[in-house]
Amino acid sequence: MSAARLCVIGSSHVACLKLAETGGAPTGLPATEYFAASGNLIAELHLTDGRYLAAAAGGAVAPQLAAVSAGKTRIDLADYDAFALVGVCFQFRDILRLFRSHCLWRHRDWRGARALIGDAGFAEFLRGVYRFRPAYRFARDIAAVRPDAPVLLLPSPFPTAAVLEEQGMRDLRDLRDTSYFAEIVRLHRDAATAAARSVGARVLFQRDEAVAAPGFTAPRFNEAAVGLRAADKTSPGQWHEEKRAADPWHMNRAFGRMRLEDIRAALAA
Amino acid sequence: MDGDIFDDLVPDFTGLLDAPAPAARPAPGASPYAGLDATRFWRTGVAETHPLTVEGLYSKRFPIGTRDRIATAGSCFAQHIATHLRARGFRVLDLEPAPWGFEPAQAQAFGYGVYSARFGNLYTARQLLELLREAMVERPPEPIVWEKGGRFFDALRPGVEPEGLGSPEEVALHRRIHLGRVRTMFERTDVFVFTFGLTESWRDRATGRTLPTCPGTIAGTFDPAAHAFHNFTVQETLDDYHAFRAELAAINPGVRHLVTVSPVPLTATAAGIHVLLASTWSKSALRAVAGQLYAECPDLDYFPSYEIIASPWSRGFFFEPNLRSVSPAGVAAVMRVFLAEHAVAAPPGRAEVPAPEDRPRGGRRGKAGRNRRAAEDAVCEEMLLDAFRP
Numbered sequence: 001m002s003a004a005r006l007c008v009i010g011s012s013h014v015a016c017l018k019l020a021e022t023g024g025a026p027t028g029l030p031a032t033e034y035f036a037a038s039g040n041l042i043a044e045l046h047l048t049d050g051r052y053l054a055a056a057a058g059g060a061v062a063p064q065l066a067a068v069s070a071g072k073t074r075i076d077l078a079d080y081d082a083f084a085l086v087g088v089c090f091q092f093r094d095i096l097r098l099f100r101s102h103c104l105w106r107h108r109d110w111r112g113a114r115a116l117i118g119d120a121g122f123a124e125f126l127r128g129v130y131r132f133r134p135a136y137r138f139a140r141d142i143a144a145v146r147p148d149a150p151v152l153l154l155p156s157p158f159p160t161a162a163v164l165e166e167q168g169m170r171d172l173r174d175l176r177d178t179s180y181f182a183e184i185v186r187l188h189r190d191a192a193t194a195a196a197r198s199v200g201a202r203v204l205f206q207r208d209e210a211v212a213a214p215g216f217t218a219p220r221f222n223e224a225a226v227g228l229r230a231a232d233k234t235s236p237g238q239w240h241e242e243k244r245a246a247d248p249w250h251m252n253r254a255f256g257r258m259r260l261e262d263i264r265a266a267l268a269a
Numbered sequence: 270m271d272g273d274i275f276d277d278l279v280p281d282f283t284g285l286l287d288a289p290a291p292a293a294r295p296a297p298g299a300s301p302y303a304g305l306d307a308t309r310f311w312r313t314g315v316a317e318t319h320p321l322t323v324e325g326l327y328s329k330r331f332p333i334g335t336r337d338r339i340a341t342a343g344s345c346f347a348q349h350i351a352t353h354l355r356a357r358g359f360r361v362l363d364l365e366p367a368p369w370g371f372e373p374a375q376a377q378a379f380g381y382g383v384y385s386a387r388f389g390n391l392y393t394a395r396q397l398l399e400l401l402r403e404a405m406v407e408r409p410p411e412p413i414v415w416e417k418g419g420r421f422f423d424a425l426r427p428g429v430e431p432e433g434l435g436s437p438e439e440v441a442l443h444r445r446i447h448l449g450r451v452r453t454m455f456e457r458t459d460v461f462v463f464t465f466g467l468t469e470s471w472r473d474r475a476t477g478r479t480l481p482t483c484p485g486t487i488a489g490t491f492d493p494a495a496h497a498f499h500n501f502t503v504q505e506t507l508d509d510y511h512a513f514r515a516e517l518a519a520i521n522p523g524v525r526h527l528v529t530v531s532p533v534p535l536t537a538t539a540a541g542i543h544v545l546l547a548s549t550w551s552k553s554a555l556r557a558v559a560g561q562l563y564a565e566c567p568d569l570d571y572f573p574s575y576e577i578i579a580s581p582w583s584r585g586f587f588f589e590p591n592l593r594s595v596s597p598a599g600v601a602a603v604m605r606v607f608l609a610e611h612a613v614a615a616p617p618g619r620a621e622v623p624a625p626e627d628r629p630r631g632g633r634r635g636k637a638g639r640n641r642r643a644a645e646d647a648v649c650e651e652m653l654l655d656a657f658r659p
Contacts, residue, residue, distance in 0.1 A: 097369040097370060098368050098369060101368055101369065102368045105434070105435070105439045105443070106435075108442060115365065115368075115446065116439075116442065116443050116446055117368060118430050118432075118433075118434045118435070118439070118443070119434075119435060120430065120431070120432035121368075121379050121430070124371075124375050124378070124379070125370055125371055125375070128370060128371060128372050128375050132372075
């Protein structure tokens with residue numbers, strides 16, 4: 001693939017990529033524009049005549065899009081010939097939500113068997129999860145307007161293990177380093193990959209060097225973590241405050257640069 | 270909002286021990302039919318009424334309120350009842366809720382949210398009785414496991430894992446946990462709703478267990494040496510339900526029963542006669558059982574969904590073109606009659622979550638957790654027999 005213009009659309013996890021590029025884009029990365037909104041707000045964009053119009057979405061989307069994209073509040077898909085969708089497909093929390101209530105039988109001894117789910121049921125669960133993630137809708141939209149444009153899905157990064165200290169997560173402290181969790185992560189990756197393939201996209205998972213243990217990012221990529229930053233313009237709200245405190249969910253500039261290199265390599269392949 | 274919520278807490282058993290009273294003793298020379306209500310005559314009660322505006326067909330024996338914990342089980346038709354009860358704010362137990370994230374159609378395909386636990390369809394009273402007994406013993410027997418394509422199925426509920434499980438051991442563990450949930454269901458329910466479906470059944474000769482479907486339909490292999498056909502009689506079905514009622518009362522005194530008969534005809538018969546004859550016999554037998562239970566059990570109510578759907582009165586309005594599936598209009602007609610007696614004003618969509626000791630840890634409950642059903646199609650192993658049609 002080769003592309004001259006790259007469009008990055010996503011959640012607050014776009015921030016580390018954008019700031020990494022500000023500090024010096026990897027050689028060979030196409031000219032890139034960024035569009036992002038916090039959380040799942042970006043999912044409020046819907047395709048109209050080949051473009052996403054922030055004004056047609058909820059009120060919170062437009063100012064965030066403008067803050068990130070130097071004032072642009074519409075995304076004309078025809079203007080780009082490659083797309084990267086960041087943080088709007090596979091999410092760590094998806095793993096945990098099933099994990100807390102159901103387990104596969106071969107890991108029944110982990111914290112005792114609560115409810116079991118068969119592997120076929122688990123696979124079906126994963127298919128359902130990915131069917132409705134925004135990235136897959138965006139990928140279909142893009143394919144309709146720019147059928148030859150490569151679409152890359154960059155999942156939200158795994159959090160660092162510090163997430164296990166968060167309220168509501170402490171019961172999962174022995175998750176880390178268990179073969180069970182590694183297998184769950186693998187199954188999620190497989191499902192995300194299959195779902196991406198079904199919509200003509202490709203998932204770029206974070207590199208092994210960024211993984212401290214299956215499902216957890218190495219802490220060095222979390223130091224000075226960044227989310228969307230527009231404090232002197234439009235504040236997206238509470239998650240800005242979280243960035244000033246400990247935040248095991250977002251990653252830093254170094255992580256962002258690594259992801260840009262991944263995008264470049266995928267587009268050059 | 271109900272103004273007299275306490276009414277729901279005190280079932281009205283007034284007069285239950287009295288048989289339905291005939292008309293007041295007629296004077297000598299007067300006909301016992303003279304002066305009867307219009308509903309007592311076929312012309313005025315049936316032929317000249319419209320199925321959508323019937324009145325007086327069902328008079329509840331006891332109220333079922335929003336505080337009652339309701340367990341549902343039975344044949345395919347019972348699934349519609351459970352769905353609509355939930356939608357109307359009744360507390361329908363679900364001891365095996367779907368995992369978070371399952372869409373309703375996915376959940377249904379894996380037996381979640383269909384009944385109060387994932388036991389699949391229980392077509393006969395014998396299956397119900399056997400399930401109760403199995404759930405209440407400390408060490409249940411090893412499950413019957415069927416194999417298909419290298420995958421393994423629980424023979425007593427083959428439809429809840431459409432692609433089977435990885436090993437017989439996994440089937441056994443799944444069943445052991447399931448039985449624990451079933452036990453909790455029996456212990457906690459206030460009202461047990463059962464829909465009689467079939468009299469025809471297949472039995473595993475080695476264990477004596479009644480199977481929900483003939484081996485080889487979903488999984489397994491039919492072997493006449495291992496599997497026996499049995500058509501339950503009126504007396505057998507009656508005895509089975511009496512036994513079930515007595516044994517349930519021993520662990521859960523005060524539980525009430527609501528029984529119905531499925532109006533859905535047989536897909537196929539192994540009785541060696543025309544399916545119309547076999548289906549009529551079967552439904553007649555089950556209706557006789559329901560009537561006898563109503564007469565003998567003061568804590569049991571009969572709801573006439575069978576009459577609403579399948580009698581000449583409905584002129585076949587409520588069947589789909591296959592003359593077997595009940596149409597949404599039919600289900601709506603059934604529920605309308607039911608709710609006319611058990612009307613509630615509670616918010617819709619609440620399902621009873623398991624007790625804290627059973628509730629999954631952490632997490633919010635999403636749409637799948639509330640087990641809303643998107644599809645009206647019931648999950649029916651019996652319908653799969655149609656695949657063998659010439």
